[in-house]
Each structure stands twice: as C-alpha cells, then as structure tokens.
Amino acid sequence: MAGSLTRSGSDEELVETHEINVTPFIDVMLVMLIVFMIAAPLATVDVPVDLPGSTAEPQSRPADPVYLTVKEDLSLALGDAAVARDALGSEVARATKGDKEARIFLRADRTVDYGALMEVMNLLRAAGYLKVALVGLEQTAGGTPAEGRAP
Incomplete structure (x- = not known):
C-alpha cells in the first residue's frame, strides 16, 4: 500500500492508492508451468511391449x-x-x-x-x-x- 501527503487548501490529508502485488501470483504460475512440463510426458500408456x-x-x-x-x-x-x-x-x-x-x-x-x-x-x-x-x-x-x- 502506498500513501502520499498532498495539500488541498489549508488541510493536509492522506491520499492512499491501492495496488495488487502480482509477484507471488507470477511465481506460483511459473512453478505450475514447470510441474506440468515435467508431468505431461509421463501421461502415456505404460503397457510393456517390445515394438519392432x-x-x-x-x-x-x-x-x-x-x-x-x-x-x-x-x-x-x-x-x-x-x-x-x-x-x-x-x-x-x-x-x-x-x-x-x-x-x-x-x-x-x-x-x-x-x-x-x-x-x-x-x-x-x-x-x-x-x-x-x-x-x-x-x-x-x-x-x-x-x-x-x-x-
């Protein structure tokens, strides 16, 4: 949360601006991407067969x-x-x-x-x-x- 002091007339008031921190969200998405990249090749059929x-x-x-x-x-x-x-x-x-x-x-x-x-x-x-x-x-x-x- 960020705040700043501004002068409006003779009174000083605190003006707050609200911003969402997206850094944790991006970190979670990158970890999920890596997990899916590793898990996707493992989702194949696993019947042992000696193919020609x-x-x-x-x-x-x-x-x-x-x-x-x-x-x-x-x-x-x-x-x-x-x-x-x-x-x-x-x-x-x-x-x-x-x-x-x-x-x-x-x-x-x-x-x-x-x-x-x-x-x-x-x-x-x-x-x-x-x-x-x-x-x-x-x-x-x-x-x-x-x-x-x-x-």
Whole structure:
C-alpha cells in the first residue's frame, strides 16, 4: 500500500492508492508451468511391449489417442486395461465414444506373428473401425531403434 501527503487548501490529508502485488501470483504460475512440463510426458500408456522398428516418417497423433496392444502372449490391452477378444468391439466403442472414424493405434510385440496381428485387425474391422495405424519404434539411419520414441 502506498500513501502520499498532498495539500488541498489549508488541510493536509492522506491520499492512499491501492495496488495488487502480482509477484507471488507470477511465481506460483511459473512453478505450475514447470510441474506440468515435467508431468505431461509421463501421461502415456505404460503397457510393456517390445515394438519392432520402422524407418517411416512419424505422423502426428491426436491429443487423446486410443492404443490397442497385442502383447507377447497374444492377450489384448486397450490403453492400460486388459480386454477380452469377444468384448473388443464394445470396449473400443466405449473408448472412442462411438466414433467409428476414430483412428486406432495398434501396437504389437515383436514376437507376435502376422496371423495373430491380422486377427486383431479383422476384429477391429468387424466392429466398424477401419482407420488403424500401426505403431513401431523409430529407427535411425543406421538401422538402430531410437530409444523411448514411439510415434
């Protein structure tokens, strides 16, 4: 709070001006920005899967992608949750809120054979989901996978 003395006629009076101190507010906002910058990369799917590599250009992905994972033992996971094959259509519909145009990001372990992967793609097609993106690790020019990077 700041104050000053001014002379108005013969009387002296105190004139007060009120100002809000925004410095603590700015400090809190900067701390929150740092916390969100650190926490945002941690909000990804955490199903352990050994992905094969790809040299294709990485494509942009939506803000809230739907990941379907075929694990090494051929079990399925939608996001982080395990899902049965017979309930796949209804669970994908729930995850996409019924949007049949939503892109499904399909991940499969390196040891999953082509036939098992095609079965899962056929289940998605039978449920009405035709936009399927295959996910793999990015590979460098020398053919080695870039660590921790998945499109």
